[in-house]
Amino acid sequence: MQPPVIVSCPTIEAESGVSASDDQSDVERVLAGDISAFEGIVRRWQGPLVNLAYRFCHDRGRAEEMAQEAFLRAYRALAQWRKDAVFSTWLFALATNLYRSELRRIPARTVSIEDIPEPADARVSDRALEESTDDRDLAVRRAVGALPSKYREALILFYFHDMDVTTAARSLGLPEGTVKARLFRGREILRSKLPQLLAVPRLKEA
């Protein structure tokens, strides 16, 4: 087994071009009583927060409701943000915590990992191949949704944060080692449940 490759990774903030100072100045304005400054924070982070919620529940309406609740909780707890951590890290940790407890309260609709159909072996045409790839992707995503919550959450956060274990660990409030172990175990389960799917070479992109 080859050792893992460690590479540097840009944060969501860097990717989205959001400046940490924008967040800080908006937070200061809100704390000084200017509620309208919170709109800047909502505009900057609504996309990531709604998308993170969507990855947890796969329901657009519910994702928006959960993201709205996350913003409301962030507003209430804004004074508790210690500026030694990046605002987005604090916001994602708060949102992740909320999403996890919401899904424990009302679980997302998932199918058992045993019931996930394997896609048909389609090597007839390009269209069939494309459909097969889509089926495979869907099956893998469904399998992730059917994993036990601790592995599912680690996988969701890891891929949401562009395979950044450090940020995923911060969002989950867990040590990096624990997150790595959960990722490893989660992948093992996926590999054991979907051996054929993950072994299929990707002919389309060759």
Add this chain to the structure above:
Amino acid sequence: MTRLIEPEDDEMNRILSRKEEILPSSGFTASVMDAVRREAAAPPPIPFPWKRALPVLVAGGFVLVMVFVTLVVAIAQAIRSSATAQFSMSLPSMLAPIFALQGLQRNLGDAAGWSVLALLVAFVSAKLSMRLATGRA
């Protein structure tokens, strides 16, 4: 900041990294800001009236301790009286009714005492909770 990639997981990484981006609906920001404004406009939550509740809690604690002590004393007395009863069984039969009468009187006295205490506790707790609810000092 680090990222972890295991080469054999490339396929899984590719599938799971593929972004299924959804855009928040157009009214999302407005809806969040409405909720935030409602939150800001709402009066602050009423703090728990510790000043008023503290005497009640202290009194409640005192009553609990008293009940516990009374219970312990009652149990001790019961043990003692059972020992006396064993002693009385060994006495001549003409003395037995006298001991039985004494026991009955003590039992009646205990029951009356407990009833009065229960009524008193119920009255005090009802009075105090009404005072707390109406907010009158």
